Amino acid sequence: MPSRRTVLAGGAAMLAAPRPGASAAGSTALRFGVVADPQYADADPHLGLQRYYRNSLGKLREAVAAFNAEDLDFVVTLGDVIDRRAESYDAILPVYAMLRHRHVVLLGNHDYSLAPEDLTAQPGLLGLAKTHYDYTVGGIRFVVLDGNDVSLFAPPPGDLRWQIATDRLGRLAAQGADNAKPWNGSLSDAQFTWFGSVLDDARAKRQRVIVLNHYPVFPANPHNMWDAGRIVELLASQPHVVAYFCGHNHAGNYAETAGIHYVNFHGMVDTPAENAYAIVEIAGDHLDIRGFGREPSRALRLRSA
Numbered sequence: 001m002p003s004r005r006t007v008l009a010g011g012a013a014m015l016a017a018p019r020p021g022a023s024a025a026g027s028t029a030l031r032f033g034v035v036a037d038p039q040y041a042d043a044d045p046h047l048g049l050q051r052y053y054r055n056s057l058g059k060l061r062e063a064v065a066a067f068n069a070e071d072l073d074f075v076v077t078l079g080d081v082i083d084r085r086a087e088s089y090d091a092i093l094p095v096y097a098m099l100r101h102r103h104v105v106l107l108g109n110h111d112y113s114l115a116p117e118d119l120t121a122q123p124g125l126l127g128l129a130k131t132h133y134d135y136t137v138g139g140i141r142f143v144v145l146d147g148n149d150v151s152l153f154a155p156p157p158g159d160l161r162w163q164i165a166t167d168r169l170g171r172l173a174a175q176g177a178d179n180a181k182p183w184n185g186s187l188s189d190a191q192f193t194w195f196g197s198v199l200d201d202a203r204a205k206r207q208r209v210i211v212l213n214h215y216p217v218f219p220a221n222p223h224n225m226w227d228a229g230r231i232v233e234l235l236a237s238q239p240h241v242v243a244y245f246c247g248h249n250h251a252g253n254y255a256e257t258a259g260i261h262y263v264n265f266h267g268m269v270d271t272p273a274e275n276a277y278a279i280v281e282i283a284g285d286h287l288d289i290r291g292f293g294r295e296p297s298r299a300l301r302l303r304s305a
Contacts, residue, residue, distance in 0.1 A: 011020025018074040018102040029283035030138035033067040033075035036247030037267035040092045041083035063277040078247035079214030108214040141202040147215035153183030166192040186226040223249035257305040279302040
């Protein structure tokens with residue numbers, strides 16, 4: 001029986017951003033798979049929340065098989081790989097290891113639902129050197145945000161970000177904001193500045209941008225980031241940003257504003273058997289989402305940069 005360290009190290013080998021270069025099979029189209037919120041745990045269902053934790057292993061195997069049958073540039077998981085406990089990775093990372101594609105992974109709030117002795121090891125448990133980063137595939141710049149940066153659960157004890165999170169949540173609660181929830185988070189000012197600089201660089205290089213984050217920011221929703229307003233305002237000023245993909249709100253959502261498509265993908269964990277994942281294809285001015293199970297298909301028109 002391999003140790004947890006061996007299992008995690010083996011699974012983490014796949015958890016890297018795709019190398020820059022041409023899209024799959026030399027095609028002019030960019031194609032990638034999307035999974036949101038598997039939230040696996042060896043735990044009984046929570047019927048009140050419609051969470052079927054153990055069932056995510058079978059659903060993820062089905063999704064991996066579908067992805068492996070396609071020519072894709074990468075597969076992205078939009079956070080919450082697990083629901084709780086570091087040992088949950090022992091079961092789910094070997095499923096991801098069956099992918100024949102690169103796997104891009106984001107951290108969600110539940111990825112921090114760990115014992116104190118394991119918390120300091122995150123994000124290394126998923127093989128991540130950084131929690132926010134960017135990469136380019138097929139001429140499109142993908143920007144990965146870390147919405148846990150300033151939160152009540154990710155910063156280690158004594159970190160100044162914990163007090164900032166407490167203050168931000170308190171102000172939102174005093175305003176009666178729907179997203180004043182302890183399971184949401186926000187960007188640090190340092191990450192927000194980095195985000196703006198990456199967007200500026202992409203614009204100078206005439207690259208279209210897709211933002212990836214665990215948390216939604218638009219439209220208004222109880223699951224939105226605490227600082228959703230400044231993020232949406234920044235994106236609206238960037239004509240080369242075409243889409244924002246997220247999870248966290250398991251019911252899914254979609255809206256368009258300022259020419260940007262905000263797509264909230266459905267949570268995989270939410271049903272006993274019906275799955276939820278997608279394959280995205282971008283060619284020219286078209287972004288097509290082929291949804292499976294609960295995930296709807298969408299045909300979206302992209303604005304010119």
